[in-house]
Amino acid sequence: MRLLIDLSTDTNKSDAASVKPISPNWKYAFGTLVLCMTIAIPQLSELIESQIPIQRLQQIGKTKDDVAVPSDLAFPTVPGTPITSGFGWRNHPLTGERKFHSGIDFAAPEGTPIYAYQAGSVEFAGGKGGYGITAIIDHGLGKKTLYAHASELVVKEGESVTKGQMIGKVGSTGLSTAPHLHFEVQLNDKPVNPRPYLK
Numbered sequence: 689m690r691l692l693i694d695l696s697t698d699t700n701k702s703d704a705a706s707v708k709p710i711s712p713n714w715k716y717a718f719g720t721l722v723l724c725m726t727i728a729i730p731q732l733s734e735l736i737e738s739q740i741p742i743q744r745l746q747q748i749g750k751t752k753d754d755v756a757v758p759s760d761l762a763f764p765t766v767p768g769t770p771i772t773s774g775f776g777w778r779n780h781p782l783t784g785e786r787k788f789h790s791g792i793d794f795a796a797p798e799g800t801p802i803y804a805y806q807a808g809s810v811e812f813a814g815g816k817g818g819y820g821i822t823a824i825i826d827h828g829l830g831k832k833t834l835y836a837h838a839s840e841l842v843v844k845e846g847e848s849v850t851k852g853q854m855i856g857k858v859g860s861t862g863l864s865t866a867p868h869l870h871f872e873v874q875l876n877d878k879p880v881n882p883r884p885y886l887k
Contacts, residue, residue: 762804770795774789775882776789791873795866797867801858802838803853807849819834835855839859842856
């Protein structure tokens with residue numbers, strides 16, 4: 689079957705009247721639109737996601753507080769201070785004995801400030817055997833932090849401290865080879881790895 693289209697402009701009114709208007713099929717049009725959107729939207733979404741870093745996508749719709757580092761925590765000494773000994777089993781640098789190291793050591797010059805990791809109450813402040821001059825802060829809910837080998841402390845037992853408050857200075861008191869801060873996190877009086885708490 690062939691369809692002939694007359695493009696001539698000499699069309700009389702009777703011919704025009706004989707042509708019936710085509711009534712649109714709205715259901716068909718709507719179905720076509722939905723089909724096009726179904727195909728196009730996933731492709732558009734894939735294109736957008738490929739142009740935006742995953743971390744940024746994870747932050748969309750979040751407030752600043754949702755992605756910020758907790759504001760109630762502070763680094764126990766000057767940020768960036770290197771860690772010289774981690775949490776776990778090691779050979780003691782003085783005795784050579786295989787012992788469990790219950791904290792992490794930050795190598796810092798003598799006199800470097802020591803800061804309260806979190807607000808709390810000073811449970812202990814003074815000499816503590818091999819730990820030397822030590823401070824223990826109770827943060828509540830079974831959580832405590834310990835700061836050892838200080839050259840001096842500027843807080844007393846029973847005193848309340850705020851997050852980031854200076855509580856002493858780095859030293860080499862007790863069983864120590866050189867000036868450093870030994871830092872512990874304790875949960876229900878048992879030492880745990882401090883590293884996850886410093887992120």
